[in-house]
Amino acid sequence: MIKGSILFTGQYIATTANSGAPLVDNGNSLGFGLYNSEVNSSSSLTISTTLGVIGGATVTPVAGTYLVIASANLTASSAGGNTITFQLYVGGTAQADTKRSATPLSSAALATFQNMSISTNKLITVSGSQAIALQASTSAGTVTVTGLNFDVIRIA
Secondary structure, rough: OOEEEEEEEEEEOOOHHHOOOOOEEEOOOOOEEOOOEEEEEEEEEOOOOOEEEEEEEEOOOOOOOEEEEEEEEEEOOOOOOEEEEEEEOOOOOHHHHOEEEEEEOOOOOOOOOOOEEEEEEEEEEOOOOOOOOEEEEEEEOEEEEEEEEEEEEEOO
């Protein structure tokens, strides 16, 4: 036996770098710890009329059920009345119940830029080959995103 390891079906799994982490079944293999991922960005990211992933907010976790929480601060351009859409995708498929939209008011009395917050969350089950992503677009103008948080937390 190798010191600092666990014997499992004839194979040793080193535990040196994983002390305190639970041993979990990651599908057809064992691994240490639950698969958790967090993307944070305080730098300015731009949303345009082309749908796309926001600031690296995508992950392909091991099979399981995850709580996914996404939030951000948005600063809309002067294109008042444009609709900003923020939505979770799994394996390239939009999750309809996670779609959130915000529409800046259009008024001469308002400042040129408008600040808003937007968030969504969902319990998502993946097979281990499906990416979970946060995508966004705007119907007109551009939107600057700051304070992005994208958390993927395995719960089962």
